[in-house]
Amino acid sequence: MKVLVLNCGSSSIKYQFFDTVEKLALAKGVVERIGMSSAVLSHSRYDGDGIKIVGEILDHAIAIEYVLGVMLSKNHGVIDSKEDIEAVGHRVVHGGETFTDSILITDEVMQVLQDNIELAPLHNPPNIKGVQAVKRILPNVPQCAVFDTAFHTKMPMKSFLYGIPYELYKKHKIRKYGFHGTSHSYVAHKAAEILGKNYKELKIVTAHLGNGCSMAAIKNGISIDTSMGFTPLEGLLMGTRSGDLDPSLILYIMGKEGLSLNEAGTLLNKHSGLIGISGVSSDMRELITAIKEGNKRAQVAFDIFCYRIKKYLGSYAAAMGGIDVFVFTGGIGENSPEVREEVCKDMSFLGIQLDVEKNLRKEEIISKEGSLVPILRIPTNEELVIALDTNKIVEESKVKN
Numbered sequence: 315m316k317v318l319v320l321n322c323g324s325s326s327i328k329y330q331f332f333d334t335v336e337k338l339a340l341a342k343g344v345v346e347r348i349g350m351s352s353a354v355l356s357h358s359r360y361d362g363d364g365i366k367i368v369g370e371i372l373d374h375a376i377a378i379e380y381v382l383g384v385m386l387s388k389n390h391g392v393i394d395s396k397e398d399i400e401a402v403g404h405r406v407v408h409g410g411e412t413f414t415d416s417i418l419i420t421d422e423v424m425q426v427l428q429d430n431i432e433l434a435p436l437h438n439p440p441n442i443k444g445v446q447a448v449k450r451i452l453p454n455v456p457q458c459a460v461f462d463t464a465f466h467t468k469m470p471m472k473s474f475l476y477g478i479p480y481e482l483y484k485k486h487k488i489r490k491y492g493f494h495g496t497s498h499s500y501v502a503h504k505a506a507e508i509l510g511k512n513y514k515e516l517k518i519v520t521a522h523l524g525n526g527c528s529m530a531a532i533k534n535g536i537s538i539d540t541s542m543g544f545t546p547l548e549g550l551l552m553g554t555r556s557g558d559l560d561p562s563l564i565l566y567i568m569g570k571e572g573l574s575l576n577e578a579g580t581l582l583n584k585h586s587g588l589i590g591i592s593g594v595s596s597d598m599r600e601l602i603t604a605i606k607e608g609n610k611r612a613q614v615a616f617d618i619f620c621y622r623i624k625k626y627l628g629s630y631a632a633a634m635g636g637i638d639v640f641v642f643t644g645g646i647g648e649n650s651p652e653v654r655e656e657v658c659k660d661m662s663f664l665g666i667q668l669d670v671e672k673n674l675r676k677e678e679i680i681s682k683e684g685s686l687v688p689i690l691r692i693p694t695n696e697e698l699v700i701a702l703d704t705n706k707i708v709e710e711s712k713v714k715n
């Protein structure tokens with residue numbers, strides 16, 4: 315099946331067009347600066363051909379028209395007609411408690427997505443806009459939603475409830491949801507496949523380290539705990555997000571600095587984490603360059619980043635009664651030998667022993683020969699998961715009808 319995968323953000327749309335039989339991305343690209351001056355569409359084809367188009371792209375519908383235009387174009391395209399797109403799969407950030415799996419989008423589903431906006435006010439509205447735009451442009455093409463939260467919906471209550479009055483969970487749906495589920499699920503399955511083991515019999519810790527960072531404890535195929543929470547702010551230190559902190563300090567800072575609720579949210583989500591501590595950058599590459607130049611604050615930011623990962627690793631080993639596999643993924647997890655080395659340092663008490671040479675060579679299995687716990691470096695591929703899920707759901711719906 316030929317599936318267009320869309321990841322619609324507030325001012326950008328990332329896309330990939332898949333042949334799900336070959337598991338091959340025939341084309342991919344991104345539209346940036348939607349609604350701003352000089353929006354840019356960067357498109358590349360599987361054979362390396364690429365093009366950049368600058369234009370006036372006022373909204374998500376126009377952006378999708380541009381994407382279809384370039385996919386149909388004689389010189390850079392991959393399809394002959396719009397009918398070649400058999401299904402569209404959307405990355406949707408928040409499925410709340412309702413969506414425990416990917417789903418075919420119907421009017422009822424759209425209503426629940428609307429109801430969940432409160433839970434993800436920054437992310438769900440552009441996801442919904444994307445679905446609505448496709449419905450207008452490709453009215454007969456089935457669309458599926460694949461949720462970041464779905465993989466974590468089987469967490470036990472002791473993992474997902476916060477220590478606040480239970481009524482608030484019932485009234486406002488306040489609980490840990492967890493995110494990056496598609497990525498955690500993909501790399502955990504892939505790790506089992508690489509090791510030739512049964513996924514359902516493993517205790518796996520996955521570390522998705524990118525601009526946003528989260529870890530998951532996956533026992534016998536179920537995510538039993540994860541570091542992100544009610545929102546993607548909880549847990550590890552991230553590029554611009556604080557991760558875990560004492561909730562009282564938010565009230566304290568608001569009082570001391572005279573911040574509004576919105577300003578406090580911006581402080582914790584946009585000006586904290588690696589950038590907030592280092593004052594240098596939210597990008598791990600720039601941070602490492604600054605460390606090499608002797609920047610002490612960059613070093614502290616790096617140390618906190620790795621220390622948090624170590625602490626979660628230890629706590630997940632305790633939660634699962636051990637670890638069988640440890641996986642790094644995401645832009646930092648896949649590309650930074652420095653972070654992987656620091657995280658795995660002095661962890662042999664848990665059976666985790668990194669092979670420094672394999673780590674530097676960016677091999678797939680980067681643990682020492684005798685390490686009880688294999689350590690893997692696996693590039694994530696959330697878009698492929700979305701395409702395959704969409705394919706499955708659309709095929710199943712055809713059978714039902």
Ligand code: AMP
Nearest residue numbers: 524525526597598599644645646649650
């Ligand atoms: P992602 O959100 O998964 O695309 O990851 C983005 C982050 O990956 C960037 O902010 C960088 O900090 C990080 N990154 C990408 N390449 C490298 C690299 N070669 N070394 C260290 N960090 C990297």
